[in-house]
Amino acid sequence: DRVSNVENLTTNRFQKDMVVRTEKGTEVVTDMVVLCTGIKINSSAYTTAFGDKMASDGALKVNKHLQLEGHENIYVIGDCADLKEPKMAYHAGLHANVAVTNIINSLTHKPLKTYEPGSLTFLLSMGRNDGVGQVNGYYVGRLLVTIAKSRDLFVSKSWKTMGQTMP
Structure with missing residues (x-):
């Protein structure tokens, strides 16, 4: 059942008593609507040059080293x-x-590393003191997610990774 009035809803912000209507007539009263409809890849930057290297969803075809198909110098x-x-x-x-x-490695004439997609890994914070996740196929509970992510959503880790000091 699809939402029929999404264009009339305030999304990603709190707004008391919004009514979400479905195509089948169901009405749900809610205080927040978060759109989670998937992504559409913005391929406009490379469509002209690499249109023949694109998959049907607009992503670029890569080899096991993450090089663009047919182009060793583009990752x-x-x-x-x-x-x-x-x-x-x-x-x-x-x-x-x-x-x-x-x-x-390519500049120093060493073998290239292979990228292999692994098991699904995610940590989903559900507020400061709750969450759930999966790491390499194993369930991760509330305690680990809370310690690892829920406190600041990895903001401090991101600042550190970028070599910056958090304000």
Whole structure:
């Protein structure tokens, strides 16, 4: 059953007593609507140059080293890489590590590293003191998610990764 009035709803913000209507006539009263409809890859930056290297969803076809198909000197990471895994920041970080290693290795004439999508890994914070997750196929409970992510949503980790001091 699809939502029929999404264009009339305030999304991603608190608003008391919004009414969500479905195509079948169901009405749900809620205080927040979060759109979670998937992603559409913005391929406009490379469609002209690499349209023949694109998958049907607009992602670029890559080899096992994350190189653009047919182009050894172009690496593709993140959402625009045609990899059979969820589009998540965590995975984009793994792609970046492999791409950086491969750029350095190609310049120093060393073997390239292979990227292999792994098991689904995610930590889902549900407020400051709750959450759930999965790491390499294993369930991760509330305590670990709360300690690892729920306190600041990895903001401090991101600042540290970027070599910056949190304000």
